Amino acid sequence: MTKTATAQLRAPYLLFLGDIQDATFGKTGFGLLQWRPELVAGQLRLPGCGLDLEVPELTIKEAASKGIASLVISIAPIGGRLPESWYSTIGEALDCGMDIVSGLHSKLTDIPEFVARASASGARLVNVRTPPANIPVGSGLERSGRRVLMVGTECAVGKKYSALALSQAMADLGMNATFRATGQTGIMIAGEGIAVDAVVADFISGAAELISPANQADHWDVIEGQGSLYNPGYAGVTLGLIHGSQPDALVMCHEATMTKIIGCGDYSIPPLEECMQTYLHMAKLTSPDVRFAGLSINTSKLPQAERQSYLDSLSDRMNLPCVDPVASGSAPIAQYVRDNFDA
């Protein structure tokens, strides 16, 4: 059905954790384990590594003998650069024909030794931030299938997690739903996708059209959002993603205590109603009947005792399901989509 030009990752994965100390840099590994445990065959840690994902410990040779297809660099080293202490492990994996999957800013293909060893064994150096070649300009043409897109009051409010939780909840209801990735960690989890913020500006909405291509009439793409129309650095990415996604439904994502755009002290986040109106207004260009299907809120910074009443009161105010997907999943939004969007 799909004919995207997005990178396709090969499973199963061996998660490479290097020698990092701090679990906060292991987000990708945790995400893969939570959402795609069936793809994770084990972990490989260098001496001094302080992180343990509690999956089988495998050497490269053991992994290769088990048919593991990719070594996934599952951590973000400080500064995004590849430490030289990791080179020998990566080289050994390449010699065994394993793809190396990375989202680092420093490119594996810039290291001639890796290119040569990959070429010799037929392994691939896959950077999930590198867009495919020849992305077209967005066509704006209507396409089959249904799509729900996460949008945010700001970056880093949980759009990826919201999309993953919603696609899971829709599948639990027996709906035909696919998570669609638009950022590097999402791509590792989905095994495919395009980092839309890495695409040349002319092609943002074209990339979004590739990410969620025409599909069966009852199929739902659940699309990870990027940026925010309220973030002056990234709103262009967000708008191109909206137009290319042609969403039937939007889910408003927000962190309950956030009132300002991060790193831009003078930019306030407007009331949620205003944000939602703006998103609808801009999304209507390519999807005239677009509506909201719910709000997905990170309530973790609220006092425990206030979280549920915050969601209940917001739900009354919006007349839409409001969930904290980390706390209790996204079943109410999935149910709302089934009841209100499916024909």
Add this chain to the structure above:
Amino acid sequence: MTKTATAQLRAPYLLFLGDIQDATFGKTGFGLLQWRPELVAGQLRLPGCGLDLEVPELTIKEAASKGIASLVISIAPIGGRLPESWYSTIGEALDCGMDIVSGLHSKLTDIPEFVARASASGARLVNVRTPPANIPVGSGLERSGRRVLMVGTECAVGKKYSALALSQAMADLGMNATFRATGQTGIMIAGEGIAVDAVVADFISGAAELISPANQADHWDVIEGQGSLYNPGYAGVTLGLIHGSQPDALVMCHEATMTKIIGCGDYSIPPLEECMQTYLHMAKLTSPDVRFAGLSINTSKLPQAERQSYLDSLSDRMNLPCVDPVASGSAPIAQYVRDNFDA
């Protein structure tokens, strides 16, 4: 004052017209002659060229002896590729130390012979579509100076011409105004700028901040627009340019008879009032007091007898100056800016 990282072209120019037959492919040459005649030292045409800009005919050797600094490829060959019949002229110019300035999709730097000859003489291969390295993410920080941005109902409605005409009209009033280029032809005219649609998506608004940097309090940047919020292929570029430009004033650009987005038959252009409201709503994020300063309309497809009454009636309806900049310049908008925006 400015500290942009944008490419800086070196004048005077020799305009290279190759062997094209058709004046419609000579837009860049005509634009340079109209807006920057003082930079144009001559033209160089190959046998069979059907275009004549009526400037001195110079060989490469003559141009070099006159101190001409750049050979500007002033035409768009069909398909954007460089014909091999042009190689010897370009090579000769490089040997003489002349920069080659191009906006072609095929890159001069992909041709090893040119790279070698440029390196030997110290000449540069400048592609005005190639963004500078290390463009930052947009900061959203307020900066000094005033800015007026062209916005369009659609691509190709005359935003570049409108900006050039307005900057000229402002200068004629004694105002301190600079045309700022955001696309390839504009960059050749301005001698600097960034093609914002060629920038990686994350950096659109950062590029716009570089294009119109902080300036004297009474200085106006007159910024060429790109795309349209109503074009589903390019709206992301447009929004990033709006946010990064932080415009004090907008000018609505439109082609009087256009009712549909080009190449996307199902997308109608809404009434101008609605377009203007949407532009203001989105621009207010980084420029809360933004207002329109006028409308700049291409009336050439209206019957001659109806053009002025169209503009007059639109001006009454909008309570703003409405001009056709090609027909009679942009003095009324410049005057409006001086009367209504300057402190």
